[in-house]
Amino acid sequence: MPGVDVVAGVEMVTRSPNAMLVIEALRARFGDRLSTNKDILARHGLSEGHHLGVPPDAVFFAQSTDEVAQAVRLCAEHKVPVIAFGTGTALEGNLAALKGGICIDLSGMNQVLEVHAEDLDVLVQAGVTRKQLNTHLRDTGLFFPIDPGADASLGGMAATRASGTNAVRYGTMKENVLGLTVVLPDGQVIRTGGRAKKSSAGYDLTRLYVGSEGTLGIITELRLKLYGIPESITAAVCGFPSVEAAAETVIMTIQSGIPVARIELMSAAQLEAVVRYNKLEGFEIAPHLFYEFHGTTAGAKEQAELAQAIAAECGGGDFRWASSLEERNRLWAARHDVYHATCAIRPGAKVWSTDVCVPISQLAGLIEATRIDLEAQGLLPLIVGHAGDGNFHLGLLYDEEGSEEYRRCKAVNDRLVDRALAMGGTCTGEHGVGMGKIEKVEKEHGAAVEVMRRIKRALDPDNIMNPGKVLRME
Incomplete structure (x- = not known):
């Protein structure tokens, strides 16, 4: 049963019976990096999206893999739930502490540890965000392309198998993670994958943890693929008579083999919300496609011309071009503001x-x-x-x-x-x-869900890692 406790003068309700034992041990080791402040708890139990937040019993602000391992070992010893936290931008209630427990905040683990420009890979701590990484890389001529919109942490992006606007050309996190450092449910630390571009040695544990949403362990470091910044980047928008015509244009463009970097669809109602929110000018309120082309100057131009011809065939209007960095940033900022523009429709x-x-x-x-x-x-x-x-x-x-x-x-x-x-x-x-x-996962995967449960039980027999997410265990 939940009980009321007082820690450092703050009254709190614990839902995990042994949480106080772990809280006291962590506070003794790490001082004020263990918080039971009600506002901090509320923030860490709530992600973006419509799901109700459920706060943890405490938040531990970790600064290293070893500290995460220490905290997890304590939680494992007392069978206290553990929830990993990056930036809080998840959308399916991924962070709610449904059974209480300790939230481990990884935002302080934000160091870029290694850059191997010649091999196109980088090693980062899990709290590094995608924008922070690309800022760090800007003088190398390289970039990390996965762009889910929010400035999410790379650990969180791997945990949810994020993708985003560039996925059509560069793939998702699944294709771009070379290896991981993971703290297992018993506090053991393992490293998966490596710097080689391929391997046939053993099970692919990296892919097991990419998309596991903190239910099998906590990702603390990631080795990622990098790409050269294209010589030419050109963006465009095009209006269509219907959302179906825009979708048909997308299908024909992809089936034609045009290597577009981004091709984003927006309905008329969604575009209207974005135009109002971002105070954009010159947009007809109609379904639109947002394009971006990467390559050599000649190659990007050829891609754009082919895409434009297909759009015209499907009833699309004139392309509005955005060639300068400032224009492109403004265009994609509007696309990434969709969630906030939607919120503003009906305050x-x-x-x-x-x-x-x-x-x-x-x-x-x-x-x-x-x-x-x-x-x-x-x-x-x-x-x-x-x-x-x-x-x-x-x-x-x-x-x-x-x-x-x-x-x-x-x-x-x-x-x-x-x-x-x-x-x-x-x-x-x-x-x-x-x-x-x-x-929905049970509908999608059928009997395979039981295989997933077996993996979960084998690695996390006490179900302490982000319980209540991904799989129904009880």
Whole structure:
């Protein structure tokens, strides 16, 4: 049963029976880097998205792999849950401390440890953010391309198998993590992968931990692939008569083999919200595609011309070009502000952000069915997506949990996932499972879920690592 305790003069409610033992031990070792401040607890139990936050019993601000291992060993000894925290930008309730326990904040582990420019790889601590890494790399002529929009921590991006706007060309975190340092549920530290570009030695533990959402261990260091900054980068936007025409353009562009770096789709309703929020000028309120082309000057120009011809064939309007760095940054800042622009449509409303991914040939059909469903339910068709790899998102607005509007949003989300799975897709392309899509994972993977449970039980027999996420264990 929960009990009320007083630690350093702060009253707190513990939900993990042995949490106080771990809190006292961590405070004795690390002093004020162990916090039970109510505001800090609330912040660390809450991620972005619509799920209710559940605070941990305490937050430990770690500064090294060894410190993480010490904290995990204490938690393992007393069977106290452990939740890893990066920047808090997850969207499926990934951080909620459903059974209390200790949140380990990795934001202080933010050092770039090694850069091997000649081999195109880098070693970073888990708290380094993607923007911080690219700032560090700017004088090397290299960059890390995975861009989920938020300035997320790289450890969190690996844990949720993030992707983002550049995935159509550069892949996701799954393809770009070469190796990891991981603290296991018993506090043991292992290193997976290495600097070699390929290996056939043993099980691929790196891929096991990429996407595990802190349920099998805590990622503390990552070795990542790097890429040369392209000679030429050109961006463009193009309007279309319908969201279906825009989706068909995406399909034809990808099937034609044009190596676009980014091709993002935005419905008219979503574009209107972004235009108002960012005070953009010169946009017709219609479905749009946002493009970016990387390569040599001649190569990027050829890509753009081919893409423009396909867009025209599908009814697209003129391309609006953004060649300068300032123009491109402004354009993509508007794209990355979609969540905040959606929140601003109806101040006070909650935003349910969800995503699915399907084979590219199925994209137009799924988007059309989803648009019809949204309009039939009286919901705004707020559709945006990394359409080049078949991944798109909905922003569903509702007034409060359990309301009639909330139930309509839930029903749309359920049907969206069912359609995606029927088309050979997945219930989440990049948000992860968290606590929000556990039952969807069971629908998607069937009997394979029991194999996942066996792995979880073997590595974490006491279920202390981020319990209640990814898999239903009880």
